[in-house]
Amino acid sequence: xTPQDISKLIVRVSxxxxxxxxxxxxQTSAKLYGVCLRILNDRAEAxxxxxxxxxxxxxxxxxxxxxxxxxxxxxxxxxxxxxxxxIRARRPAxxxxxxxxxxxxxxxxxxxxxxxxxxxxxxxxxxxxxEADRAAAVRGAYLNGDSYAELAERFAVPLNTMRTWLRRSxxxxxxxxxx
Amino acid sequence: MTPAxxxxxxxxxxxxxxxxxxxxxxxPANERRQAAERIENDPSFAREVxxxxxxxxxxxxxxxxxxxxxxxxxxxxxxxxxxxxxxxPGAGLWSSLAFxxxxxxxxxxxxIIALAIPYFxxxxxxxxxxxxxxxxxxxxxxxxxxxVYDAEKSDIGLSxxxxxxxxxxxxxxxxxxxxSPPASLxxxxxxxxxxxxxxxxxxxxxxxxxxFAISLEPQGGSPTGQPTGPVVAAGGLxxx
Numbered sequence: 023x024t025p026q027d028i029s030k031l032i033v034r035v036s037x038x039x040x041x042x043x044x045x046x047x048x049q050t051s052a053k054l055y056g057v058c059l060r061i062l063n064d065r066a067e068a069x070x071x072x073x074x075x076x077x078x079x080x081x082x083x084x085x086x087x088x089x090x091x092x093x094x095x096x097x098x099x100x101x102x103x104x105x106x107x108x109i110r111a112r113r114p115a116x117x118x119x120x121x122x123x124x125x126x127x128x129x130x131x132x133x134x135x136x137x138x139x140x141x142x143x144x145x146x147x148x149x150x151x152x153e154a155d156r157a158a159a160v161r162g163a164y165l166n167g168d169s170y171a172e173l174a175e176r177f178a179v180p181l182n183t184m185r186t187w188l189r190r191s192x193x194x195x196x197x198x199x200x201x
Numbered sequence: 202m203t204p205a206x207x208x209x210x211x212x213x214x215x216x217x218x219x220x221x222x223x224x225x226x227x228x229p230a231n232e233r234r235q236a237a238e239r240i241e242n243d244p245s246f247a248r249e250v251x252x253x254x255x256x257x258x259x260x261x262x263x264x265x266x267x268x269x270x271x272x273x274x275x276x277x278x279x280x281x282x283x284x285x286x287x288x289x290p291g292a293g294l295w296s297s298l299a300f301x302x303x304x305x306x307x308x309x310x311x312x313i314i315a316l317a318i319p320y321f322x323x324x325x326x327x328x329x330x331x332x333x334x335x336x337x338x339x340x341x342x343x344x345x346x347x348x349v350y351d352a353e354k355s356d357i358g359l360s361x362x363x364x365x366x367x368x369x370x371x372x373x374x375x376x377x378x379x380x381s382p383p384a385s386l387x388x389x390x391x392x393x394x395x396x397x398x399x400x401x402x403x404x405x406x407x408x409x410x411x412x413f414a415i416s417l418e419p420q421g422g423s424p425t426g427q428p429t430g431p432v433v434a435a436g437g438l439x440x441x
Contacts, residue, residue, distance in 0.1 A: 037332065037349075040282070047274055052266035059267055072269055073277045080281055090251050095258040102226065102261070107237075110230035145259035163227045164260045170227045192221045199256050 023049050028093035029086075036083035043080060051076070053094070054101040061105035061167040071108055075101045106167040148198035156191045163188065220249035224257055335413050337434040344372070344415065344433040346389075350399070350407055357397045359389055364433070366391075366417065373418045375428060376403060378411040388422040389415065412437050 028049065034042035054075055058068040078100055086096050149157040155177060162168045168176075174184040222228050223236040240247045333350040344364030350357050359374070366372050374397065375383035384406060387397050399407065416423070417430035 044274075047277075051274070052268050053264065055269040056264045056267045057261075060264060069270060069273055072273060073280060076277050077281060090255055091258065095254065095261065098258070098261045098264065099224075099254050103237075106226040107230070107233060110228075110233055141259035142262045143259070145257065160225065161260065161263075163225045164257060165263055167226050169229060171229070173227065188222070188225065188227060189218045192218060192225065196221075196256060 025093050028097075032079075032083050032086045032093055032096070035080060036087065046079070047076060050094070050097055054097060057098055057101040058105045060165060061102065062109060063166075067108065068105075071105050072101075075104050078104065102167070109167050110169065144199055145195070148195050151198055152191050152194060156187055159184070159188060160191050160195070220246060221253045223250060224253040333407065333438040333440055335436040335438045337413055337415055337436040339432065339434045342433045346415065346434060348413060348436075348438075350438065352404070352408065355399045355404060357386065357399055359395050359397070361393045361395070369420055370430070371418050371420050371422060372415050372433070373422050373428070375414045375416065376406050376411045377414060378406040378409055381406075383414065383428055385423065385426065386413075388418070407438065410438060 028046070031042045031046040031049070035046055051072065055068060055072050058071040058075065059065070062068045062071055079097065082100070086093065089096050091099065149160060152160070159168075159173050159177060162176075163173060170181055170184050170188070173188075174181040177184065179187070219236060223233065228236065236250075240250055331352050333352075335348040335350075336345070337348060338345040342364060345362035347360040347362055348357060349360075357374070372389040374386040374389050376386055377383045384403060386399065386403060389395060389397070412435060414428070414432050414435040416428040416432050418428070419430075423429050
């Protein structure tokens with residue numbers, strides 16, 4: 023399926039087309055489940071989250087039409103934001119941080135690297151311009167849904183320092199991506 | 202970096218950076234809730250969030266796909282569709298009319314491009330002409346309608362986005378096919394979500410890939426059968 027095909031499916035879902043919804047699920051549920059699983063790090067919770075994500079997609083598909091995002095990026099954003107909301111609602115913060123750290127950032131194989139998009143190449147290049155621990159903090163936040171509090175603990179810095187680190191990193195990333 | 206820099210970043214960065222921090226995901230639960238509410242109510246903030254989603258989206262390719270359990274889709278369908286309460290086609294767009302109306306012209310242009318692009322670039326045998334959509338607008342007016350043509354029901358649904366008709370005047374909808382003179386589809390009823398029925402020859406014109414236009418006419422519609430007032434909005438139809 024091309025991105026255009028996925029766009030078409032999302033627009034049809036916004037018109038309450040159930041066949042399109044079924045097909046969209048078949049085409050994208052594995053990627054979105056991967057997002058939920060990585061952030062929540064728990065099968066049962068990821069099962070529940072994925073259903074809620076597709077409920078959101080069914081009810082909010084019309085929002086896609088006014089977004090600048092590619093269809094897959096839009097779907098991933100729905101899944102990421104929902105999963106992050108779920109872990110933020112957990113209390114207290116679990117001790118799973120060590121466990122989460124053990125999930126290696128998968129290095130793309132030659133095939134995946136060959137098809138890696140321009141977006142990925144650009145963000146990788148710009149993250150490479152940051153200091154290593156700051157780039158790691160940005161990736162940890164984005165991919166695993168780490169909070170400021172968790173990152174501050176892991177990197178053993180005060181929370182405000184972590185906030186300043188990440189804000190500066192984000193500003194640098196924006197400048198780099200716009201070059 | 203000096204403490205003065207820190208303060209500066211804290212103060213100035215706070216507002217600008219909130220969208221970025223929301224997308225990165227680092228905010229605590231209460232601040233995420235506030236940001237999510239703002240996305241709903243503050244279009245410029247929502248666009249800022251979108252821009253950050255776009256900037257950081259390259260990282261998302263690192264998420265490895267994992268097949269979800271096979272019975273999960275059935276549970277999802279039960280959750281969404283149990284009780285035979287299937288929504289009417291079109292409910293999605295129509296129910297969010299307030300959302301459409303709140304958009305800026307630029308956002309609408311993006312919306313229409315997003316709707317239109319897939320159909321211009323993909324030639325696929327499974328594309329049906331069951332439904333066609335059009336965004337009708339004009340550079341010189343603020344009149345904007347969003348139109349959905351449903352072939353099965355011979356119905357045109359018009360969603361009024363912006364632009365009022367002048368006192369004592371009506372908007373009339375026309376279909377224009379190639380070089381033929383415009384054919385009237387009728388006076389557009391007043392209202393935010395209205396319908397016009399379509400018959401025979403007009404259906405054929407619409408399905409042949411025509412253009413819609415709205416003209417400003419005397420109350421009750423054009424007395425001549427042809428547009429007499431200015432065209433206030435127009436647009437081409439796109440297959441869904």
